[in-house]
Amino acid sequence: MxxxxxxxxxxxxxxxxxxxxxxxxxxxxxxxxxxxxxxxxxxxxxxEYSNPNKERIIWTMQDLPSKPGEKVAYMQSGIPDQLKEKYPEVEDYLQLNSLPVKYIEVGHQSFDPIEIINVNPSFPLFFPFELLYGSWNTFDNPRSIALSEKQAGRLFGKQNAIGKEILLGVEDFDGKVTKQVYVVNAVVKDRSQSAVNFDGLIYDPESLWGGATLLLMTQKADLKRFEAKVNEDKIQTLAGGKYFFITLDNALSTTYNQQILSFWHCRKxxxxxxxxxxxxxxxxxxxxxxxxxxxxxxxxxxxxxxxxxxxxxxxxxxxxxxxxxxxxxxxxxxxxxxxxxxxxxxxxxxxxxxxxxxxxxxxxxxxxxxxxxxxxxxxxxxxxxxxxxxxxxxxxxxxxxxxxxxxxxxxxxxxxxxxxxxxxxxxxxxxxxxxxxxxGGDRYRNVVELNGDKNRLIALKSAITSVSGVTGVSTSDVSLLNSWIMHADMKKEDGAEFQSAILQLSGDTGLIRVLKIE
Known part of the structure; x- marks a missing residue:
């Protein structure tokens, strides 16, 4: 039938x-x-569906001094240690900060910059990445690096990358690029549905001045109660504001977190x-x-x-x-x-x-x-x-x-x-x-900004002006496309303190302009 x-x-x-x-x-x-x-x-x-610690991980935020009412995912270095020591419900912490890489060299071959994050050794506890080669002891040496599986293949092909050297051109706060050599001590297996996107991981405590911070709680925490205790104890913030703690799932959502972090997966x-x-x-x-x-x-x-x-x-x-x-x-x-x-x-x-x-x-x-x-x-x-x-x-x-x-x-x-x-x-x-x-973006189309010594740039201006296709050249002490925003405590003439957003310019001029925020 x-x-x-x-x-x-x-x-x-x-x-x-x-x-x-x-x-x-x-x-x-x-x-x-x-x-x-x-x-x-x-x-x-x-x-992070497969993360066994997903329910115990919380994301920290605080008031942004330069924009009242907005929050920023940031915590100064040293503050997480205080939280871990003061509150028994905090089992561990993880801070993440991007390394500003301008270029990469392997042997005599140059590559485009990749996403490298400076993290704490507790990284494997928060995100269950597996290793193809090497071990997490790579964090014991500030000049060792753990590469992602994808980037290891891109930089070294089918060769075992362990022990290989890569040269990074790292930009500092003054816009100067210094060469730093790192040795590959681990290759991290690519992991689908990860909240953290990276090409390489390092642990350099001297340059880990703060950043986005995650806390691992001993159990699923009462966030409102924990948040109230932290703020009552006056734990230091950027400008005397408050701390806010949200779940890992909410930290992935643009509804709760609108901050742009290149290494963090933001769910739209x-x-x-x-x-x-x-x-x-x-x-x-x-x-x-x-x-x-x-x-x-x-x-x-x-x-x-x-x-x-x-x-x-x-x-x-x-x-x-x-x-x-x-x-x-x-x-x-x-x-x-x-x-x-x-x-x-x-x-x-x-x-x-x-x-x-x-x-x-x-x-x-x-x-x-x-x-x-x-x-x-x-x-x-x-x-x-x-x-x-x-x-x-x-x-x-x-x-x-x-x-x-x-x-x-x-x-x-x-x-x-x-x-x-x-x-x-x-x-x-x-x-x-x-x-x-x-x-809105057309105003920056075909605009190129060059940073460097002021006198050399003035000399270069006349040469660039004569190049075919260049419609205009201008010099300035202000970097429009590449600048660092920082916060600092300032004092008025009468001794009153206030918070300022400081625009630190790239280049060799050493000029610092202070934008006063009342």
């Missing part, structure tokens, strides 16, 4: 090749892009919501289009179904045939969508600024959900068609079927039209926002 059903289904597809191809293609594209959007959302929401909550809604709407359009075509095709099958009934086919067998027809088509489209997703993933990652790999599609976090959605879609659509249009008898004439079909098609087309309008409005809105950002 099963063999007969399958033969009839595929014979019917062959007779209606155009319909079968269009229906499968429509479903394949719809399911593929829906799955990619859903994968993007679930991937972002499951950052609004984009995720738009992505999820878009996924649902795209799936609806694909399904409704598929149902419209199926309704029309089943109407054309009435003569064949009537013939089958005259030949002895029961009502139940006809419904099973209709069910199998649609079910197999959805399953085939789902399998083809997996291939399409792999091909379009690089383009999709570029569009949404993500970096998950195709292996995530088959992970235990995502694959069961997408299979469940495919089965639900296949079973629901198949039941709808088989129950509504499987009643082939003398009282259920073709005229009545046409009326039913026209009614359902009218509803489905209307819904498709509304969804398409919503998606178009969303697309035009997003495009207008991108154009606005692009116009």
């Amino acid at each position: 099963l063999k007969t059903f399958v033969t009839l289904i595929f014979r019917n597809w062959w007779r209606n090749k155009t319909f079968a191809c269009i229906a499968i293609l429509s479903l394949t594209v719809g399911i593929a892009f829906t799955n990619m959007l859903v994968a993007f959302v679930t991937h972002e929401y499951n950052i 909550d609004n984009l995720l919501m738009v992505g999820l809604i878009s996924a649902i709407l795209v799936l609806f359009i694909a399904v409704f289009n598929y149902l419209n075509m199926s309704l029309s095709r089943v109407i054309q099958q009435q003569k064949t179904l009537q013939t089958q009934k005259l030949m002895g086919a029961t009502q139940r067998e006809i419904r099973i045939q209709l069910f199998g027809d649609l079910f197999f088509m959805v399953i085939i489209a789902f399998l083809l969508s997996l291939l399409l997703m792999n091909d379009f993933l690089p383009i999709f990652n570029k569009m949404v600024s993500s970096g998950f790999s195709s292996s995530y599609f088959y992970s235990k976090e995502f694959f069961p959900y997408t299979v469940s959605i495919a089965l639900f879609l296949a079973i629901t659509a198949s039941l709808f068609i088989s129950l509504k249009l499987g009643r082939v008898n003398t009282d259920y004439s073709k005229t009545y079927l046409v009326k039913q079909k026209n009614r359902w098609v009218g509803v489905l087309v209307s819904v498709q039209f509304v969804i398409a309008i919503v998606l178009l409005i969303a697309m035009f809105t997003a495009n207008s926002q991108l154009q606005l950002l692009e116009r």
Whole structure:
């Protein structure tokens, strides 16, 4: 019996090749892009999902002196040690700070800068990265470095990177670039869904003056109570403000943390919501289009179904045939969508600024959900068609079927039209926002800033002016594109203290300008 059903289904597809191809293609594209959007959302929401200490890690923030009402993820070096010593619920801490690398040299070959973070030796306790080679004892030497698997391959190819030297051009607060040689003592295995993005890790306590700070609590902490105790004890802040403690999950969200940290994964909550809604709407359009075509095709099958009934086919067998027809088509489209997703993933990652790999599609976090959605879609659509249009008898004439079909098609087309309008409005809105950002950035297009000795730059100005294509040259003591913002306690003439944001200029002029904040 099963063999007969399958033969009839595929014979019917062959007779209606155009319909079968269009229906499968429509479903394949719809399911593929829906799955990619859903994968993007679930991937972002499951950052640090496998971290065993996720519930015990908290993120520290404090009031930003230069912008009252805003918070910054920063803690001065030495303060975490006080917290660990004073509060028994603090088991350990981790501070992270970017190393300002200008260039890299390996042997006699130069490479573009990479993301290197200065961290505490407690890093493996907070983030469960595995090592391919070496050991975490690399943190015992301030001139050793742990490279990521990706960067080790980029810099040294297939060679074992352990013991190899790399030269870094590191920029200091004065804009001077000094050469520092590091020895590779570990290679860190790439880890999907990590909150920390890095190419290399070092531990140099002399240059770790502070930064983003994480605390590991002995158990899941009452953050409000802990926050109240810390602020009551007047633990030092930048400008006498308060500390704020949030969960690791909230620290990944732009809703709670809007600070830009190049090494920290920031989850774009609004984009995720738009992505999820878009996924649902795209799936609806694909399904409704598929149902419209199926309704029309089943109407054309009435003569064949009537013939089958005259030949002895029961009502139940006809419904099973209709069910199998649609079910197999959805399953085939789902399998083809997996291939399409792999091909379009690089383009999709570029569009949404993500970096998950195709292996995530088959992970235990995502694959069961997408299979469940495919089965639900296949079973629901198949039941709808088989129950509504499987009643082939003398009282259920073709005229009545046409009326039913026209009614359902009218509803489905209307819904498709509304969804398409919503998606178009969303697309035009997003495009207008991108154009606005692009116009704002055009003011810096083709602008190059050179830092160095003031006298040499003045001499260089005349030479640059004569270069073809240069429309204008100006000199200034103020660095527009590369400056350091710091905070300091200042005193007025009457002895009153106040906080200032200090703009320390890069270059060799040594000029410091103070921007007074009342």
